[in-house]
Amino acid sequence: MNPSMPRLGAAAVPQHRAPGAAGVLHLGLGNFHRAHQAVYTAAAMAADGGDWGIVGVASRSRGVVDAMREQDLLYSVAEISPSGTALTVPGVHTDAFVAAEQPERVVSTIAQPGIRVVTLTVTENGYSYSPATGHLDVADPQIAADLRGEGPLTTIGQLARGLQRRAALGGEPVTILSCDNLSENGAHTRRLVTEFLQELPDRSGADALEYLERSVAFPSSMVDRIVPATTDRLRDDVAHRLGFWDAAPVPAEPFTMWAIEDRFAAGRPAWEAGGAIFTDEVGRYEQLKVRLLNGTHSLIAYLGALRGAETISGAIAMPEIERAARAILRREYEPSVEVPAGVDVRDYEEQLFGRWANSALGHRTAQVGTDGSVKLRQRIPEPATQAFERGEQPHLIALAVAAYLCCVAPRPGFDPGPHAASMVDPARARFAAIAQTARDGAECARRAIADLHLFGLELAERSDFIARVGELIDTIVHHGVSAAIDDAVAASDAAAAQQREVLR
Structure with a gap:
């Protein structure tokens, strides 16, 4: 902290004082969250008022909680583009705490009648x-512990136990709104919470299940902001611009989008x-985001990291990576998407390339590539399956998978570079063990996709896809990333030319 500078807080910027009720x-x-939902909520309250303050719950880390509490729960959002930086202070949080330290408080807060949206x-x-x-x-040790009555420490356990307590205290209606990159995230969340309550012994979840059916809404939503x-x-730049020291500023691109089903059980902010x-x-906005943006973003991140690019803008500036990104987006992701009414997909795509090229943002390839074993399940199986149904091999999707495996589970003697090495992934240890003992890329791909179900069951039996991933792993390892890109793009070009001939 700059000791000569006052700390950001309500006394310093009273116009941003947080509301009294949550x-x-x-x-x-x-x-x-702090650059997306909180910003929308600040706009909603400025326009329409209401008791829509936010109680923010961090999962495990104290850093942001401590910083916000020391700043009267305020922080700044820095919208960064090559043309400059704009600062805002969304003062909408009324409290903040850490779930791992106060699991009972999560449950009791969900149960409070004044909380109408989670x-x-x-x-x-x-x-x-x-x-x-x-x-x-249910085999997850943390889920098992939550079912036994410990914690709860998992998100699903917290929601289920909170709804169970809320039902017992009178059952005021509430809405659970997922803002994560999961297909049909509302229905997905509802199913998991329901299954948790069904697993509770001695029908102890029965009342909560009846309450859930009667008074709990689970709308789906799509969120988008880098x-x-x-x-x-x-922090130093914000302090210079703001005139106050902010320990927890948030960088964000200017673009933002939020599409929501308007199914709320107890009202909502005027977002x-x-x-x-x-x-x-x-659902169509989800496809647009998860496939065109996120799917292509993953390809850029893994190829970029392997080519030594620290940032997404640095990666997309490489002509061969841009060529691969345009090919996967147009030929393999776009055919799997139903475009929402009123959206011009060509304008949307060009906007994506402009966002990825935002060199001022500094979005790291390692950050985008982290948790790929979870993220790619949402981005790859359905577009790949649809390609096969059209009689096509998804060469660029295979390249994305090969690049991912080379990043998190490099073959012996292959150095993926520091940006790949810093990617965090829950499956890294399992895939790394495969890579160390597999005879070649084909075996590495087979054991990850078919044996460990990297993409669930959808692609586990697609031996042609697995073989293609294996070929591209070997190309990356023995001939380099650029050679693998040339291989995949050339194969995609040839397939596209053949399709055009068929259609003549």
Whole structure:
């Protein structure tokens, strides 16, 4: 902290003092929530008022909680683009705490009648489900502990126990709103919470199940904003611009989008004041985001990391990576998407390339590539399966998988570079053990995709896809990333030319 500078807080900027009453509990007090839902809520309250302050709950880390509490729960959002930086202070949080330290407080807060919406940004990895079945992973030690009455420490356990307590205290209606990159995230969350309550012994979850059916809504939503990690350089820049020291600023791109099903059990903030879209086509917005943006983003991150690019903008500036990104987006992801009404997909795609090229943002390839074993399950199986149904081999999707495996589970003697090495992944140890003992890329791909169900069951029996991934792993290892890109793009070009001939 700069000792000569006053700390950001309500006394310093009283116009941003947080409201007195909370109507929202948010699980996942990371940068994304603070630059997305909190900003929309600030706009909603400025336009329409209401008791919609947010109680923010961090999962395990004290850093952001401590910083916000020392700053009267205020922080700044820095919208960064090559043309400059704009600062805002969304003063909407009324409290903040750490779930791992106060699990009972999570349950009791969900049960409070004044809490009418519970929102979640806990990442795809935070839902405790089996990738093979899509159902609650009751073998997970933390889920098992939550079912025994310990904690709860899992998101699903917290929601289920909170709803159980709320039902016992009178059962006021409430809405659970997932804001994570999961297909049909509302229905997905509802299913997992229901399965948790069904697993409780002696029908102790029966009352909560009846209450859930009667008074709990689970709308789906799609969220979109690129939000990198906070750096010391950003803190110094914000202090210079703001005139106050902010220990917890959030960097974000100017672009933001939120599409939501308007199914709320007990009212909601006027998020449309911040630009939120209320629509019956959330599923189509999810496809647009998860496949065109996230799927292509993953390819850029893994190829970029292997080519030594620290940032996404550095990666997309490499002509061969841009060529691969355009090919996967147009030929393999776009055919799997039903575009929402009123969206021009060509404009959307060009906007994506502009966002990825935002060199001022500093979005790291390692951050985008982290948790790939969870993220890729949402981005790859369905588009790949649809390609096979059209009689096509998804060469660029195979390249994305090969690059991912080379990043997190490099073959002996292959150095993926520091950016790949710093990617965090829950499956890294299992895949690394495979890579060390597999004879070649084909065996590495087979054991990851078919034996360990990297993509669930959808692609486990696609021997042609697995073989293609294996070929590209070997190309990356023995001939380099550029050679693998040339191979995949050339194969995709040839297939596209053949298709055009068929259609003549």
